[in-house]
Amino acid sequence: MKWITTLKENNANYPLDRKFNEFNKEYFDEKLTNYNVKWTAATSAAGGRYYSDGETIELSTYVANIVKKEYLEEVFDYILLHEMAHAYVYEVFGDVKRAHGKEFRSVFLPVVDAAGLAHLNHRGKVTQIIIPLEYYTKDYIDKEKQKQQKKKDKPSIG
DSSP: OOBOOEEOSTTOOEEHHHHHHHHHHHHSTTOOOSOEEEEEOOOOTTOEEEETTTTEEEEETTHHHHBOGGGHHHHHHHHHHHHHHHHHHHHHHOSOSOTTSHHHHHHHHHHHHHTTOGGGSBTTBOSSOOOOGGGBOHHHHHHHHHHHHHHHHSOOOO
């Protein structure tokens, strides 16, 4: 396996390879082998991505800039488990029609519950991570408020 082992952004130190191996053993019956798990600088709010090539999982370093340090491990654990659930579904069920369909939910929801992270889901909704507002940095919250204000202030056409 090819690894970038840790994240050193925003003074974070998330051991991606160790976490992947631990989660693979504990929650996925060690079915996830030969995966290239790596960091990406993508600024997606999703925080991670599983590629259906059956080989790649990425986590975004962007998350380390918008989440308070004390919550980073919890949030990265959730994101990694989410992407690993996609990989597991691919390994067990093959290529499924809906990314967050019944096969995914049957795998992911029990995993995040067992990991103690179910509170980051909203009523079983698995299409996005629901990060509590208090987890975000003040700078990120301020920027989001400015974006919302600009949308409100924008004159309507018509």
